[in-house]
Amino acid sequence: MNSMQVKCVIALGKTKSYTKTAEDLYVSQSTVSKNISRLEEELGFKIVKVKGHQVEFTDQGQFFYEHLDKIHQNFEETLSNIYSFDNQRPIIVRHSMVPFERFYIPRFLQLTKKSSKRQIKIEGFRPYNSYEDNIDLFYENKADFILIQQDFFHGDKRLGFTPLMNGQYSVIVNKQSPLAEKQYIDVNDLIDQHIYIWNSNPGVGSVLEIEKILKKKLKKEQISEVTGLISAEMYATANYGVGIVPSFAYDNQNNSNVAYNYLNLHIPLVYGAFYLKSTEKQPYFKNIIQNLKRALTQEKAQWH
Numbered sequence: 366m367n368s369m370q371v372k373c374v375i376a377l378g379k380t381k382s383y384t385k386t387a388e389d390l391y392v393s394q395s396t397v398s399k400n401i402s403r404l405e406e407e408l409g410f411k412i413v414k415v416k417g418h419q420v421e422f423t424d425q426g427q428f429f430y431e432h433l434d435k436i437h438q439n440f441e442e443t444l445s446n447i448y449s450f451d452n453q454r455p456i457i458v459r460h461s462m463v464p465f466e467r468f469y470i471p472r473f474l475q476l477t478k479k480s481s482k483r484q485i486k487i488e489g490f491r492p493y494n495s496y497e498d499n500i501d502l503f504y505e506n507k508a509d510f511i512l513i514q515q516d517f518f519h520g521d522k523r524l525g526f527t528p529l530m531n532g533q534y535s536v537i538v539n540k541q542s543p544l545a546e547k548q549y550i551d552v553n554d555l556i557d558q559h560i561y562i563w564n565s566n567p568g569v570g571s572v573l574e575i576e577k578i579l580k581k582k583l584k585k586e587q588i589s590e591v592t593g594l595i596s597a598e599m600y601a602t603a604n605y606g607v608g609i610v611p612s613f614a615y616d617n618q619n620n621s622n623v624a625y626n627y628l629n630l631h632i633p634l635v636y637g638a639f640y641l642k643s644t645e646k647q648p649y650f651k652n653i654i655q656n657l658k659r660a661l662t663q664e665k666a667q668w669h
Contacts, residue, residue, distance in 0.1 A: 370404040371437055372497060373397050374412065378430040381420050391496035391567045441504050442643060456483055456649055459490035459502070461513040463594065463613045469664035476656040483649055492517065492565045493592055500524075503641045510644075510653060514611055515635040516570045525645055527654050528637040529661050534575060534628040535615060537601040537608035544607070549629040552582050559606030561597045563614070564590045571632050575609065578630065598623060611636075 369392075376386040377397070387394040405412050412426035422430055458473075460466045470487060477485050490511050492499060500521065502508035514532075518524055536555075538544045544554055560579060564572045568590075579588055589606075591597050597608025601623045613636050615625045638657060644650055 366404060366407060368501075369396075369497075370400045371433065373400045374404065374430055375434050375437060377401065377413065377420065378422065378434060383420060454506070455486035456653065457486045457488060457507065457509050458653070459488050459508045459511045461492070461511075461613075462489045463611070464615065465613065465664070466512070468667075469660045472663055473656050473660035476659055477652065480656065481649065481652050496567055509640060510657075511639045512657075513636070513639065514569070514571075514613070515637060517565065518639055519567070519570070523641065524639050525642045526637055526639050527657075528635045529657060530613070530636045530665075532612040532634040532636060534571070534609055534630065534632060534634065535612045535625045536628050537598050537610060538624050538626060539601050539604040539607075540622055540624055541604060542607075544626070545624040547626055549627045551629045552578060555579070555607065556582055558587070559600075560588045560609060561591050561600040561606050562588065562609040563592075563594055563597050563611070565592065571634060574632055575628070575630065 372390055373386060376389050377383070380386045380389060383394050383397050387397050390397070401412060408429075410425045411423045412429060414421050414423055414426075458470075460470060474485055474487070477483075488508075490502075490508070490513065492513070496519075499511075500518075500523065502511070503524070512529075515526055515528065518526075536544070536550045538550070544550055544558075547554065560583065562572060562576065562579075564576075568576075576588060591600075591608075594610050594614040597610050598614075600606050601608045609628060611634055612625070612627070613634070638654065640650075
């Protein structure tokens with residue numbers, strides 16, 4: 366029995382639907398079905414029965430699900446607590462590698478060093494793995510905090526979130542383009558452009574909303590998703606099209622060939638810190654959050 370099989374059973378017990386389970390786990394419906402079938406073969410009894418479009422547990426399946434759910438919850442909470450209370454273990458803060466983090470995170474480290482003896486470990490976060498693999502970073506002692514935009518984790522009820530900064534979406538434009546002169550770029554301004562828009566898999570809600578609006582005005586083939594913020598900037602630098610990225614990705618230090626202008630759509634973004642809800646009870650929690658806020662406030666005071 367592997368971790369995906371466990372997740373499929375637990376999710377299916379809550380949704381009673383292969384389709385909804387697949388959506389909740391961000392996998393295909395066939396992946397859910399295959400994992401349940403393989404687990405049934407391994408255990409030697411049927412877990413589910415399907416009546417029309419309704420999924421039900423067998424008597425043995427229901428008994429198995431109830432006990433598995435309790436064991437799984439206890440396991441994850443126990444493991445998280447063991448890691449959290451180990452005072453010798455560094456607190457791991459993963460950041461999304463957007464440019465402004467190069468400046469405020471060192472401030473955060475300085476503030477935390479003054480206020481706590483606990484070591485802080487800074488690591489990058491690349492959101493290209495599966496959704497559950499990203500969530501497992503919290504449970505496997507590979508992240509205590511992940512700094513990223515709020516809609517990335519899709520309102521996952523296992524996680525808490527503290528907002529640190531508000532933002533919106535920006536359009537990256539080659540400075541030779543007439544669009545570079547516009548501080549706010551409307552969708553109508555993009556009708557003749559090829560759009561390279563940052564997104565992850567599964568797609569974040571704000572990006573999907575932008576794509577829905579763009580597809581009403583542009584042809585489908587004019588819109589391409591990219592998995593890296595730098596890729597969107599590269600296309601704009603080559604005047605190959607324009608990029609659409611969160612405004613947090615703005616970098617005025619390196620590339621003088623492009624302008625970052627606001628996308629004139631009311632789709633607000635919030636950048637902040639994710640963590641397991643149980644982390645809120647840990648003695649270091651308030652200190653980490655306070656220092657993140659202070660560091661960002663100090664850095665923003667330097668912006669013009």
